[in-house]
Amino acid sequence: MKNLAILGSTGSIGKQTLDIVRSFPDKFRVVGLAGGKNTDLLAEQISEFQPRLAYSSLKLTLPGKTRFSSMEEIASHPEVDLVAIATTGKTGLSPTLAAVRAGKSIALANKEILVMAGEIIITEAKQHRAKILPIDSEHSAIWQCLRGERVGVARLILTTSGGPFYHYSPSQLVRVTVEESLQHPTWKMGKKVTVDSATLMNKGLETIEAHWLFAISFEKIEIIIHPQSIIHSLVEFVDGSLKAQLSFPDMRLPIQYALSYPKRLSNSTLPRIDLAKIKSLTFETIDYARFPCLELALDAGKKGGTYPTVLCAADEIATELFLTRHIRFSDIPTIIAETIGLHHGIANPTLDEILAADAWARETTLKLAKRESLC
Amino acid sequence: MKNLAILGSTGSIGKQTLDIVRSFPDKFRVVGLAGGKNTDLLAEQISEFQPRLAYSSLKLTLPGKTRFSSMEEIASHPEVDLVAIATTGKTGLSPTLAAVRAGKSIALANKEILVMAGEIIITEAKQHRAKILPIDSEHSAIWQCLRGERVGVARLILTTSGGPFYHYSPSQLVRVTVEESLQHPTWKMGKKVTVDSATLMNKGLETIEAHWLFAISFEKIEIIIHPQSIIHSLVEFVDGSLKAQLSFPDMRLPIQYALSYPKRLSNSTLPRIDLAKIKSLTFETIDYARFPCLELALDAGKKGGTYPTVLCAADEIATELFLTRHIRFSDIPTIIAETIGLHHGIANPTLDEILAADAWARETTLKLAKRESLC
Numbered sequence: 073m074k075n076l077a078i079l080g081s082t083g084s085i086g087k088q089t090l091d092i093v094r095s096f097p098d099k100f101r102v103v104g105l106a107g108g109k110n111t112d113l114l115a116e117q118i119s120e121f122q123p124r125l126a127y128s129s130l131k132l133t134l135p136g137k138t139r140f141s142s143m144e145e146i147a148s149h150p151e152v153d154l155v156a157i158a159t160t161g162k163t164g165l166s167p168t169l170a171a172v173r174a175g176k177s178i179a180l181a182n183k184e185i186l187v188m189a190g191e192i193i194i195t196e197a198k199q200h201r202a203k204i205l206p207i208d209s210e211h212s213a214i215w216q217c218l219r220g221e222r223v224g225v226a227r228l229i230l231t232t233s234g235g236p237f238y239h240y241s242p243s244q245l246v247r248v249t250v251e252e253s254l255q256h257p258t259w260k261m262g263k264k265v266t267v268d269s270a271t272l273m274n275k276g277l278e279t280i281e282a283h284w285l286f287a288i289s290f291e292k293i294e295i296i297i298h299p300q301s302i303i304h305s306l307v308e309f310v311d312g313s314l315k316a317q318l319s320f321p322d323m324r325l326p327i328q329y330a331l332s333y334p335k336r337l338s339n340s341t342l343p344r345i346d347l348a349k350i351k352s353l354t355f356e357t358i359d360y361a362r363f364p365c366l367e368l369a370l371d372a373g374k375k376g377g378t379y380p381t382v383l384c385a386a387d388e389i390a391t392e393l394f395l396t397r398h399i400r401f402s403d404i405p406t407i408i409a410e411t412i413g414l415h416h417g418i419a420n421p422t423l424d425e426i427l428a429a430d431a432w433a434r435e436t437t438l439k440l441a442k443r444e445s446l447c
Numbered sequence: 448m449k450n451l452a453i454l455g456s457t458g459s460i461g462k463q464t465l466d467i468v469r470s471f472p473d474k475f476r477v478v479g480l481a482g483g484k485n486t487d488l489l490a491e492q493i494s495e496f497q498p499r500l501a502y503s504s505l506k507l508t509l510p511g512k513t514r515f516s517s518m519e520e521i522a523s524h525p526e527v528d529l530v531a532i533a534t535t536g537k538t539g540l541s542p543t544l545a546a547v548r549a550g551k552s553i554a555l556a557n558k559e560i561l562v563m564a565g566e567i568i569i570t571e572a573k574q575h576r577a578k579i580l581p582i583d584s585e586h587s588a589i590w591q592c593l594r595g596e597r598v599g600v601a602r603l604i605l606t607t608s609g610g611p612f613y614h615y616s617p618s619q620l621v622r623v624t625v626e627e628s629l630q631h632p633t634w635k636m637g638k639k640v641t642v643d644s645a646t647l648m649n650k651g652l653e654t655i656e657a658h659w660l661f662a663i664s665f666e667k668i669e670i671i672i673h674p675q676s677i678i679h680s681l682v683e684f685v686d687g688s689l690k691a692q693l694s695f696p697d698m699r700l701p702i703q704y705a706l707s708y709p710k711r712l713s714n715s716t717l718p719r720i721d722l723a724k725i726k727s728l729t730f731e732t733i734d735y736a737r738f739p740c741l742e743l744a745l746d747a748g749k750k751g752g753t754y755p756t757v758l759c760a761a762d763e764i765a766t767e768l769f770l771t772r773h774i775r776f777s778d779i780p781t782i783i784a785e786t787i788g789l790h791h792g793i794a795n796p797t798l799d800e801i802l803a804a805d806a807w808a809r810e811t812t813l814k815l816a817k818r819e820s821l822c
Contacts, residue, residue: 216688220595224711229722296722306693306722310713313591313700314693314720318681325688336599338685345689347604347671347681347730355722 074331077104077125077146079167080158082113084262085181085207085323089156090117092328095339100331104146106159106167125149143167148174154331156207157182160264161388162430165189169423172202179330181207183277187373188381188426190284205330206285210278212326213304213317214286221309228282229306229314231298232358233258235270238297248401250394258301258321267391268365271404276369280380283373290374295366297356302345318345364405372412377419378429379412385433386411393441407444411437449706452479452500452521454542455533457488459637460556460582460698464531465492467703470714475706479521481534481542500524518542523549529706531582532557535639536763537805540564544798547577554705556582558652562748563756563801565659580705581660585653587701588679588692589661596684603657604681604689606673607733608633610645613672623776625769633676633696642766643740646779651744655755658748665749670741672731677720693720739780747787752794753804754787760808761786768816782819786812 106127107114125141147167155171156179164182268274301321320343372383386408393399481502482489500516522542529552539557643649676696695718747758761783768774
C-alpha cells in the first residue's frame with residue numbers, strides 16, 4: 073500500500089490520478105489532497121477519499137477526519153510515500169522542494185518546476201535521495217525505454233503531433249482563433265497546455281525538462297513530428313539501436329506507471345493498441361522556423377540560469393492574453409522574445425532569484441503588451 | 448576482454464560476427480573457430496584470428512598455434528567466455544549442450560536448437576547458470592525491450608515483413624521460382640532461411656524459440672506484418688504500454704548486442720535510423736490461411752515433444768527439394784504436413800529420442816516426396 077499526496081487534485085492530471093487510485097483501492101491510499109479554485113470538486117474528493125490532510129486556496133469547510141495543512145506540510149508529511157505534483161505554473165515549486173527535502177518519491181506533471189528550478193531540484197533530490205518520476209507522456213516513454221539501461225544513451229527523440237496548426241502558413245497563423253487553438257488533434261488537456269502544444273512551446277519546455285530529468289545535453293535531444301501520438305518518445309543508444317514506447321494518447325497510463333513504479337499493474341480500463349488497426353505511424357522532420365516558441369525555449373534552456381524562468385512566466389502571461397482575446401496567436405512568440413531580450417540573466421540562481429525573475433518577467437510581459445497597445 | 452568461440456564462422460552470421468570482432472580488437476579475442484565446407488575461408492579466418500582451437504568438417508592443415516578440436520571441446524573450453532552458435536540445422540545442438548553444461552554465455556543464432564530441444568537446453572541452462580543470448584533480430588528486440596522488466600509482460604509481438612510473396616494468390620504461389628524465393632525484400636540471409644522467410648516457416652520457428660527463450664505461452668505470442676522491417680518486435684505490458692526496438696535490418700546489431708551485453712558499444716559502422724527519412728512504418732494483420740507453414744509450426748510448437756523436431760527436419764528436406772527444383776514452392780507445406788501426420792510424438796523426449804525423430808522425419812519426408820513422384 074502506497075500513501076499518496078496529490079497536489080492539484082482538481083485539475084486534469086489530478087482528476088485522472090484519482091481515477092487510477094479508484095482502480096486500485098488495495099494499492100494506493102490518499103493521505104493528502106490540495107486543490108485550487110474548484111472547491112466544490114475538492115470537497116467531493118475529500119469526502120470520497122477521506123485524506124488526513126487537505127489544502128485549499130479558497131475557504132473550505134473540512135470534515136472532522138481531515139486537517140487543514142499547507143501544501144509543503146502535505147508534501148513532506150511522514151506518512152506520505154509518493155507526492156503527485158499535478159499543479160500548474162510555479163504553484164508547485166515550493167511543495168516540490170519540500171517533498172524533495174523529505175526524500176519522497178515525486179510523480180511530477182508540473183513542467184514549470186524543472187524548467188524554472190531544474191538545477192536546484194535535481195541537486196537536492198540527489199542529496200536527499202528523493203526520486204523524481206515523470207508523468208508527462210514523453211518523459212514517461214523515455215523513462216520506460218531507459219529501464220535497465222542508464223549508460224550507452226546516444227540521443228533522446230521527443231515526438232510531437234505538431235499541434236493543430238502544423239501545416240498553417242504564417243498568414244493563417246495570425247488569424248488563428250482561441251477556439252481553433254483549443255482543438256488538439258490527439259490529446260485532451262487543460263487550456264494553457266493545449267495552447268502551448270499549438271505553439272510548440274510545450275515541446276520546448278519538455279526538452280528543458282528532459283535535459284534535467286535524464287542528465288543529458290540539449291545537443292543530444294531531438295524532436296520529431298509524429299502526428300498519431302502513438303510513439304510517445306524514443307531513445308537511441310550508442311550501438312544504433314532505438315527503443316520506443318507506444319500507447320494510446322491517454323494520460324492515465326503514464327500516471328499509473330509513475331504511481332506503481334517499479335511494478336506495472338494490470339488495468340483493464342486502460343486502452344490497448346492494435347497496430348494493425350492503426351495501420352501506419354508517420355514521421356516528419358520538424359521545421360523549427362515555423363515554431364518560434366520552440367526555438368525560444370531551446371535557446372533559453374541552453375542559456376540556463378534564470379532564462380527558462382523568464383520564458384515560462386512570459387509564456388504564461390502571453391498565453392493568458394491570447395486566451396482572453398487581448399493578443400493574436402502570432403503575437404505570443406513576439407512578446408516572449410521581447411521579454412527575454414530585456415532580461416539580464418543570473419547563472420546558478422537561488423530560489424529567491426528565480427522567483428524574482430518570474431515576477432519581473434510577468435510584469436515586463438504585461439507592460440510590453442500594453443505599450444504596444446495589444447491590450 | 449571477452450574470449451569467444453564462433454561455431455559456424457564461415458556462414459552468413461559467422462562472418463558478420465567476425466566483422467564485429469574486427470571492430471573491437473580490445474574487447475573480443477577469438478579462442479575457437481569452427482567451419483563447414485568452405486575450408487578456404489575457414490583457413491583465412493584461422494590465419495587472421497589465430498585461435499587456439501579450430502574445427503573443420505573437412506580436412507584442413509592448421510598453423511602451429513592452432514590445435515584441432517571437436518566443436519564440443521571448443522564450446523566448453525575453460526578459456527572461452529562466450530560461444531556464438533552460428534551453425535545451421537541440428538549441427539549446433541551437441542556443441543550448444545556442451546556450452547550449456549560448462550555454464551557459458553551462448554549467443555544463439557541457430558534457431559533449430561531451441562525448436563528441437565528447447566526444454567532440455569533451457570532446463571540445463573538454469574542448472575548450470577548458462578546464459579542464452581538471442582541473436583535473431585526479433586528475439587534480440589524482445590530481449591532489449593525486456594531489459595529491466597521481467598515481470599508484467601502481457602504479450603510478445605513478433606514482426607515479419609511478410610516475405611516476398613505476401614500479396615500472391617494461391618495460383619501465383621504454385622509458380623514461384625527458386626530465384627524469386629531468394630529475393631527477400633528487407634534482409635540478406637542464407638538460402639534456407641530466405642525460403643523459410645518466404646513460407647513464413649521462419650516466423651513459426653521464431654515463435655517456438657520465443658516461447659522457450661522468454662518462458663511465455665504460445666497464446667501470448669502474436670505475429671504482425673510490418674513490411675519495412677524497422678521495428679523488429681514489441682513487448683506489451685499488463686498496463687497496456689508497448690515497448691519496441693527499432694533499427695535498420697542489419698544482423699550486425701543483434702550480433703554485437705549479444706557479444707557486448709550487458710554493455711552497448713559505440714560502433715560507427717552500424718547504420719543509424721532517421722525516422723523522418725523512413726517517413727512511415729506500416730502494419731497489417733497476418734492472414735494465417737495464406738501461410739500454411741506458419742500454422743504447421745505454431746501447431747507443432749503447441750503440441751511440443753518431438754513434433755517441433757519433425758517439423759524442422761521435414762522443412763529442411765522440403766526446402767532443399769525446392770531449392771534443387773524437385774518440388775514446387777506450394778509443395779513445401781503439403782509435404783511437411785504429411786510427415787507430421789505420420790509421426791507418433793514423444794512427450795519430454797531425451798536428446799537421443801529427438802535425434803531419432805529427426806532422422807525418421809528426414810527419411811519420411813524424402814520417401815513421401817518420391818512416392819508422390821515429386822522427385
